[in-house]
Amino acid sequence: MNADRDIRYDWSREELASLYAEPFADLIFAAQTAHRRHFSANRVHISKLLSIKTGGCPEDCGYCPQSAAHEAEVKAGKLKDKDAVLAAAAAAKAEGVARFCLGAAWRAPKEKDLDLVCEMVREVRAMGLTACATLGMLTAAQAAKLKAAGLDYYNHNIDTSPEYYGSIVTTRSYQDRLDTLAALRDAGIRVCCGGIVGMGESEADRIAMIHTLATLPKHPDNVPINMLMRVKGTKLADAPPLSPIDLVRTIALARIAMPASIVALAAGREHMSDETQALCFLAGVNAIFSGDKLLTTANPALEHDRQLMARLGLTAASLSGE
Numbered sequence: 001m002n003a004d005r006d007i008r009y010d011w012s013r014e015e016l017a018s019l020y021a022e023p024f025a026d027l028i029f030a031a032q033t034a035h036r037r038h039f040s041a042n043r044v045h046i047s048k049l050l051s052i053k054t055g056g057c058p059e060d061c062g063y064c065p066q067s068a069a070h071e072a073e074v075k076a077g078k079l080k081d082k083d084a085v086l087a088a089a090a091a092a093k094a095e096g097v098a099r100f101c102l103g104a105a106w107r108a109p110k111e112k113d114l115d116l117v118c119e120m121v122r123e124v125r126a127m128g129l130t131a132c133a134t135l136g137m138l139t140a141a142q143a144a145k146l147k148a149a150g151l152d153y154y155n156h157n158i159d160t161s162p163e164y165y166g167s168i169v170t171t172r173s174y175q176d177r178l179d180t181l182a183a184l185r186d187a188g189i190r191v192c193c194g195g196i197v198g199m200g201e202s203e204a205d206r207i208a209m210i211h212t213l214a215t216l217p218k219h220p221d222n223v224p225i226n227m228l229m230r231v232k233g234t235k236l237a238d239a240p241p242l243s244p245i246d247l248v249r250t251i252a253l254a255r256i257a258m259p260a261s262i263v264a265l266a267a268g269r270e271h272m273s274d275e276t277q278a279l280c281f282l283a284g285v286n287a288i289f290s291g292d293k294l295l296t297t298a299n300p301a302l303e304h305d306r307q308l309m310a311r312l313g314l315t316a317a318s319l320s321g322e
């Protein structure tokens with residue numbers, strides 16, 4: 001069968017809900033089957049995320065320690081200078097990382113800051129790395145500017161279901177997020193878009209989040225699934241913990257519904273056992289973020305990731321993506 005024939009945009013929520021509720025082994029088998037139609041079974045993409053402007057963000061995303069609305073212990077900083085960013089990119093490349101992502105805690109970039117980020121993007125690409133950025137909302141003109149600078153991927157998450165979204169973020173709408181995704185698609189930038197589980201959402205919300213992603217005009221090229229990091233001082237610091245089985249089911253659903261997209265296990269790995277992470281790989285994860293920090297929260301050290309990947313027989317995708 002032609003691998004692309006299983007790429008669909010007409011999923012219904014009911015169909016996805018019945019997949020989510022399958023016996024666990026059947027769900028994982030379906031996810032593995034979809035995965036192997038589109039990807040090498042044991043290859044994992046490794047990215048590194050650097051915070052280039054930390055804290056003091058005017059948005060009120062309930063999970064985020066960088067929001068000025070929260071009392072988390074994150075100090076607001078200025079935009080990092082280019083040399084420091086490029087030194088971090090060179091170090092990531094030396095560690096075997098293929099994709100370098102620049103993250104800034106902005107509602108949307110100001111033009112002068114965007115010009116500086118564009119310079120960074122040009123130089124990160126000149127090093128032979130894939131360049132990714134996450135800078136908040138973008139207009140069509142800003143997306144075009146980043147594309148001209150050579151940006152490969154832009155991350156902008158929908159966070160959760162359309163119904164639950166208002167309980168998590170009030171300073172920007174779901175539609176604002178969809179508009180930025182449209183601007184990225186129109187500019188020809190590859191889209192990295194996923195969400196967060198464990199924010200007190202229902203099973204129906206997790207399914208609806210995957211449904212939104214899988215029925216966009218084009219599936220995101222990358223789908224990061226995050227497990228909430230319950231950071232002290234944020235609105236969601238006391239959210240009830242989510243069973244790892246629900247995380248794995250959500251990942252499997254993403255893999256089946258968007259079989260040709262890279263599915264990343266993003267935030268939250270620090271608190272996951274090796275066994276939970278192994279189940280996530282089995283359910284279709286083929287990307288992780290490396291390094292001991294993910295923007296402002298802890299992440300497993302590279303050495304631990306190397307050991308876990310070796311024990312599971314996983315290898316890192318090279319700079320060419322192979």
Ligand code: SF4
Nearest residue numbers: 057059061064067105
């Ligand atoms: S998630 Fe991004 S936009 Fe939301 S508060 Fe944090 S840094 Fe700001």
